[in-house]
Amino acid sequence: MGFHTFDSDRAERLEDAAERYRYCSREELHALVAPHSGMRLADLGSGTGFYTDDLAPHVGTVYGVDVQATMHEHYREKGLPEAVELVEADAADLPFGANDLDAAFSTMTFHEFADATALAEVARVLRPGGRLITVDWDHDGAGDAGPPRDETYALDDAVALQTDAGFVVERAERRPETFVTVARLVD
DSSP: OOOOOOOGGGGGGGGOHHHHHHHSOHHHHHHHHOOOTTOEEEEETOTTOHHHHHHGGGSSEEEEEESOHHHHHHHHHHOOOTTEEEEEOOTTSOOOOTTOEEEEEEESOHHHHOSHHHHHHHHHHEEEEEEEEEEEEBTTSOOSSSSOGGGSBOHHHHHHHHHHTTEEEEEEEEOSSEEEEEEEEOO
């Protein structure tokens, strides 16, 4: 699959709460991630920090990981919560040590980075039992929103990638436009 990134010239669209929460609400994200005060968490494809901001007050540190420096510029202009550290990196080459993170999440960006190399890297930086939470556009979805469907994964393909990387998928759910997975790294 050829990866693309979200056009940073349209970054302001990433702050549209009505549109973003239509596909993954703050409450759903909290239920999926289960943040706690000591948690070390990575937002993979954090963009302008829309969802990062929702979790930052509830964790020890959340790393806003994005490959585009311009997205971090937009986030800095908006203002960074105290618990946020920005990391410019590709998901296939994360600057964390082995077992450094309790969890990682991706909201509508899995299709932009996910392949066997990136999932192996995410598995490397998560502690044993660490979780990967994914909400993304479903290739088999209705196609009324999001990127072209030929740029996305079907739920079964996303699950296979996660399983092949050493995760046990505890939840895999298809919705009208998106899918959700919660995967735990095998201890």
